[in-house]
Amino acid sequence: MTDPWRTSTTGLSIALRVTPRGGRDGIDGIEQLSDGRSVLKVRVRAIAxxxxxxxxxxxxxxxSLGVPKASVSxxxxxxxxxxxxxxxxxxxxxxxxxRQLAEAKSKA
Known part of the structure; x- marks a missing residue:
């Protein structure tokens, strides 16, 4: 399975699959979609x-990544x-x- 992120000179871009009203805020590992793409699974308590x-x-x-909120868009x-x-x-x-966040969840 490939990583769901791509690097660039200024940082990286991440493909996500988000579950709103997921009961808790957290990263649930990496999942492969039916079309073969990989995504990072994320759940949040907030409603959509x-x-x-x-x-x-x-x-x-x-x-989770230890960066300022302004660095994430x-x-x-x-x-x-x-x-x-x-x-x-x-x-x-x-x-x-x-990688560490995704591996921690896949082992849990």
Missing amino acids: DGGEANRAVLALLAK LLSGATSRLKQIAVEGDPARLCEAL
Whole structure:
């Protein structure tokens, strides 16, 4: 399975599948979609109304990756479960942090 993120010179872009009203805020590992793409599974307590879930996802990723909230932005998928998120920062450090978060969940 491939990683659901791509690096760039300024950071990385992450493919997500978001579950709003998921009971808790958390990262649930990596999943392969039926079309073969890999996504990072994320759940948030917020409802998908007025962008609340999107804001919760951005805050969760910023906290989990140890970057300021201003470094995380929504690229696409504002009204979809499938989203593309951009994270600014050191690509190598961000990739390692994501890998550790995803592995911790897949072993649990």
